[in-house]
Amino acid sequence: MNVTSRLTALAVCGGLLAGVAAGSGRAGAADQPPIVIGTTISQTGSYAEDAKYALQGYQLWVNQQNAKGGLLGRKIELKYYDDASDPATAVTQYQKLVQQDKVALLVGPYSSAITAAVANVAEQNKMPMISPEVSSVAPFKRGLKWVFQGQAQSTRYVAGAIDIAKQNGYKKIAVTGEDTAFPRSIAQAIPDLAKEAGLEIVFNELYPHNASDYTAIAQKIKQANPDAVFGISYFPDSIGLLRALKQANVTPKELFFAVGPTEPNFGKEAGKDADGVLSTTNWSANLKTADNGDFTKAFQAMFKSNPDYHSAANYAALQVLAAAINKNKSLDADKIREFMATTKVPTVMGTYEVDSSGIQVGYNSLTLQWQGGSQYVVWPASYQQKKPQLPFPAWTR
């Protein structure tokens, strides 16, 4: 390995020089240069898991649109860097996209934290940017003019789980989740929503990012003896929490994990225990939204896997961007901004619509349930694929 790593290092140095040389000679081949759209994606670091689906959404749309002849008669190119889940890196890379790569348009990165940091780049350069991966509304409350939310608000993620609890007469709810920006923004919305629905919160405590263990939380929940457990968790802690609850033999009637189980992988990693788990998505293949059927089929064909709501939201962001460009027949930033701020656009996610702060009001959340190894929409009733199966089965199924 040592010799190879020496060689690799040499190769890298050579590669860098070659890259610099090559970069200068590339432009000007076609009479119509492509429209370049810039973004960063967390291919490494703590956001890497979900960010992958987000990138695929962008890639699919660019592919499809190019097959149809691009935009304004020009091909489209997606230029993206790995921000390593680090906001400062993302800021530098967005600056690079704008200043060095001279991209025509920007779209948002993955995660609220990184969007919060790069929003400033879009603002300063007066470039409109739909950010499909920011569900917290906090970044928009400081007066952003050029950035728009392309994801359903986080407060809507729990509406279904609460409604299901209410319908089934489950009174006592335990809330837990990861103490980071996005889960916390959801968790904070629960007490008010629960009160409205006449439910009682019997336990409410968040665990830290990178928690080493969930046993203590599971025991506490067991002692609180809730009817429903709401875990506002990402993928790894959903698995960790699920196992801890099983091992502590906590037996709620309703088990809801906000976003972790939405990922297709959840069934593989959790095995049979996945059955009965509720989760949230902001998109489903059977939504009757614009081009939704085509989107799902094309996605499966291109990536040999099913899209999740990240893919859909990122795809939708580009749908809105395309609508803005086609309407104005130009890449003029002010016109595109104006369009994004004021126009309702049908997308795969639903109807894109933002309020005066740029906060998304058009998209909604759906509640899913794992049943027999697959996920189905169980709420709201209008999109229901299967009826929710409750109560949550005993662990010794």
Place this chain on the structure above:
Amino acid sequence: MRPELVLQLTIDGLLLGGVFALAALGLNVIFGVTRIVNLAHGNIVVLTALSAAIAFQRFGITPIEGLPVAMVGGALLGVIIDRLILRRLPEDAPTAETTSLLLTFGVSYFLVGLSLAIFTGDFRSVAYLTGSWLVGPLSIGKSRFLAFAVAIVIAAMLGVLLRSTKIGRALRAASQNLDGARACGVSIDRMRTLSFGLGSAIAAAAGALLSMIYAVNPDSGSQFTLIAFSVVALGGLGSYAGALLGSAILGLAVSFVGFFGNTQLGAMMPYVVFILVLLFRPSGLLGKSVA
């Protein structure tokens, strides 16, 4: 406070301690002999856990069936790290400690990158032995119990190996007094490589078993390194009974503080205990004082 709750928390804490011990025993072997803090230790744990997850999902091989293969693989990796990388370190006394720490830091980066290239950033785990045995009001996690038992078996086997075999005595000599051991004809080079192989094999065993308890991705490695080092510092260098005791204390601290206080404070315990122990009993609970 109900007695069965205290008992349950104690069981949880001890089983969690077993998990910590698994991560720590291998590090103890390496640190004991080489005085190198192997920052790549946790990455070996994670690399194996990810492999175990793939083996289970693709081929239905359970981590327990795969344990011997994992350990051989881990041993190989450890030997490679020592022979190809750490061995190259010039014996430059004032900076050797720093440089070796930094080298393992580079190796750790490399292994994260390698794992990402092989396994992507996905979190993986093995859905096997996920339930628990219910004994009256108490529940005992199956996979945790297994990890706990294996940790004790490994610690016991290490004890026997170190006390009753020729190689073991040489290893112990090397860990206690390098110059003395060299004078007695023990090949320090060989002992170093052996300790890396052995320690990494144990790390691999830990990874295979932990895959049934946690979902991990390539970035999870540093957590295991830090926890392992806390345990080693707490229990005392080179003391295997100390490592078990240290992990039990840490496990109990996380379990009880997490329950009666706050889970975030519970998660802080490994770091806090680590610093406090080093300040007030620098040689660890069962360690011999280091001059």
Place this chain on the structure above:
Amino acid sequence: MSALLEIENLSRSFGGLRALSDVSFTVGEGEIVSVIGPNGAGKTTLFNVISGVMPPSAGDVRFNGRSLVGMPSHAIAEAGIGRTYQVVRPFVRLDVLDNVAVGALLHERTLAQARKAAEKVLAMVGLAHLAGAPASSLTLTQRKRLEVARALATRPKLLLLDEVMAGLNPTEIDSMCAFILGLREHGIAAIGAIEHLMRVVMNVSQRIVVLDFGRKIAEGTPAEIAAHPDVIAAYFGSELSVG
């Protein structure tokens, strides 16, 4: 008037092992005292305790009437006790001048002044020509001298010399002896720990303390020690036969 250094019932044990056991003696101003005894007799432990590298288990060390027990080693150096180590370890990444300047900083405010003072000390020990050399390039003899120079730079009233003669050839030993005798002219007292080399001990010291297994078995002038039956039995016997 009390002595410069008073050692009173000093003990130090490691685990169960008593390295130093109930040792008492005094050193007067400008006096040169040798502590002799075989390897492991407790000489280095005695120095470590006096210089604050480790605390005693029991007993007291007083310097100018003030107890040193519990003081950190830099405060003891400040009080006026310098020491050398048996295993010489110069600061290898510093040059010779700076090695000595570290000690001189105790009494000089700036680095320039400390370096100037260090140059004088280097001249005293005969290393002036090597001032700019890296300490790692010195020979053993030169390192021994450097070790003494570093300690002298702290301007001690009492110097603890741990085996400064070990490893030197007869000419070098003679010049080191002359050097130590010269310390008296500067009003510096010294305790030398010496394992062998009875000729040196007899010539240089005004008094001799004999340690064996951590205990003081004799104390007196060179003549008294040479005639002491216990010392002859425990120490000189073997020394004489070795030659």
Place this chain on the structure above:
Amino acid sequence: MIAKRAGYAVLALLFVVLLLAPLSGNGYIVSLCYITALFVALAYGWNLISGYAGYLSFGQITFFGIGAYAVAIGVTRFHLPWYLCAALGGVACAALAVPMGWLMLRLRGPFFALGMLGLAQTARILTNLTPISGGSEGIYLPPGANAIAAYYWTLAIMVGGVVLTAAIDRNAFGLRLRALREDERAAGTLGVDTTRSNVQAFVLSAIFPALLGGGYAWYLTYVEPNSIYSTEIELQTVAMAILGGMGTLWGPLVGGLIMSQVSESLSTRFPQTHLMIFGALIVVLLIALPRGIVPAVAAFLKKRGIA
């Protein structure tokens, strides 16, 4: 002599370029220069405790975090100018570093290194639990053209790092530190107050990340515990200082300049494999030049009789 003069000429040129960079009006150049200056300055701070005093620390990010939160909280809750908050953060960290250093410096070698790492994790969790920090939600600062101000702040601290290190290279305090690094016991016997000197170095080395963290908060306009108490920033800083040459005046500058460019190029050109390459690069360089680039170049020049 020629090499030395050439070196100073390059330095002067570099400084002028860095000083004038924002005039380009190119945000990318400002960002790149900011990140570079940030890491170089962090490396200078780290070099004091780890390079000069010899205590390898993996936890300086603790002070970085406190500095960042000083600005975030001061600006949003008390409406103070950010640079004042950043300065106050520096003062607070200096005061905090005295008892903390006194305690932590009793640890040795890898124990100190990992103890500091644990301290940073503890600080992260405590920040999460403290209401005024906004917890995990973080704090949003007013957006705007913050980058240039943050950049000049950082550049000034970086220059301060060079000047301070140069002074330490030439003064009594520096000699004491170097003696301590070589052999703490011998230095003590020679009258060096080991605890005091080490704590002084620890305090100085805490002020740098504290001040820089303040600028970072202003630059990013958003602070949140996980991205502020970043292990990644810490480890990159360490790698840079070591590769440049620990305990040398120019090591942090050279290491920081080279590594921040290499790291940036790698991540944009090899998104899939850059971590692997970065790791391999560290290993190879450490084996080839264990003392770092600056001492190796100095030795090479000396051998050729150029300097």
